[in-house]
């Protein structure tokens with residue numbers, strides 16, 4: 116196979132699909148390659164999306180959120196009415212929070228289909244290997260491009276190929292579906308059940324997404340062992356295979372562009388360190404990245420505009436989240452007693468600030 120594109124996008128997750136849509140809207144010829152045979156499968160996500168109001172509150176410089184998150188009704192499975200933070204002793208604190216849950220596989224497919232409607236071409240089962248002389252070497256042959264976008268997740272091969280810094284300190288997390296009727300709250304459990312991070316129950320329709328993330332430096336077992344303890348403790352009727360992936364934990368990487376390439380989404384560390392949420396950021400950054408790539412091909416716009424725009428949108432909230440996370444590592448994690456004390460000192464209001472990328476102390 117020998118192919119040619121103005122914009123080549125590696126990875127058909129939410130960041131890649133969104134970038135493809137907006138680059139194609141600008142009139143560029145776009146190819147998305149995806150290593151998996153099916154977009155969005157397997158699901159490795161908690162499937163929680165904050166409401167538009169929550170997203171605007173966290174990222175006020177992100178531009179028009181309602182058109183970006185114009186998600187079809189059938190992909191909004193369940194409204195979320197709050198978050199219960201549960202300390203190691205079982206004490207619950209209820210935070211106001213609005214959002215909804217989705218099926219990530221259908222969500223990713225929807226985003227890619229929107230890109231296809233704009234003219235982007237999807238090639239599945241195609242693994243990106245490396246860049247060489249302005250071409251991408253893939254498992255299906257070389258692809259020529261003017262701009263390449265790495266939307267290939269936390270361990271981005273595109274970033275490595277372009278000499279863009281990599282994500283450090285990745286946290287592993289696993290997830291599965293559990294059958295049952297669950298209350299309309301996200302439940303987050305802290306302490307030894309998920310050292311250095313949290314385990315969760317996120318309600319969907321007739322089932323919940325359940326999972327565990329941990330920080331390897333605080334854990335003394337495998338993630339599957341921690342998940343099994345969590346499953347047993349909450350008597351969860353797990354119906355699917357456990358699936359896992361890494362989560363970037365240090366905020367946006369310092370440089371996300373090269374001469375003719377960009378990275379976006381998890382590949383760029385565009386994830387909220389304190390809670391591992393990355394879907395809103397993948398769509399917000401994907402739009403900017405796609406527009407800049409399209410403009411570069413059509414009228415020579417500089418790719419550094421993408422870096423500048425992302426700094427404006429993400430730098431402050433993601434830096435705050437990362438420093439709150441570092442503080443938690445030092446003060447709150449490591450023993451159940453410390454975790455409980457810190458949660459009670461912070462209380463509901465400050466825990467709400469923590470989740471929303473705000474400073475917890477003046």
Ligand SMILES: Cc1cc2nc3c(=O)[nH]c(=O)nc-3n(C[C@H](O)[C@H](O)[C@H](O)COP(=O)(O)OP(=O)(O)OC[C@H]3O[C@@H](n4cnc5c(N)ncnc54)[C@H](O)[C@@H]3O)c2cc1C
Pocket residue numbers: 125126127128129130131148149150151155159160161162163164241242243244266267268269272288289290326359360361362379380381382386391392393394395397
């Ligand atoms: C267990 C878990 C739970 C999470 N829960 C939530 C949540 O509830 N809410 C939330 O907002 N965020 C959550 N996140 C984070 C969220 O899933 C990510 O931030 C989001 O998926 C990032 O999208 P992306 O498009 O950047 O990357 P991805 O979704 O990882 O997509 C990358 C795509 O690139 C493809 N790819 C990779 N390498 C190559 C290659 N070499 N060649 C071709 N294709 C390649 C992959 O197959 C994949 O399809 C969770 C993460 C984990 C691990």
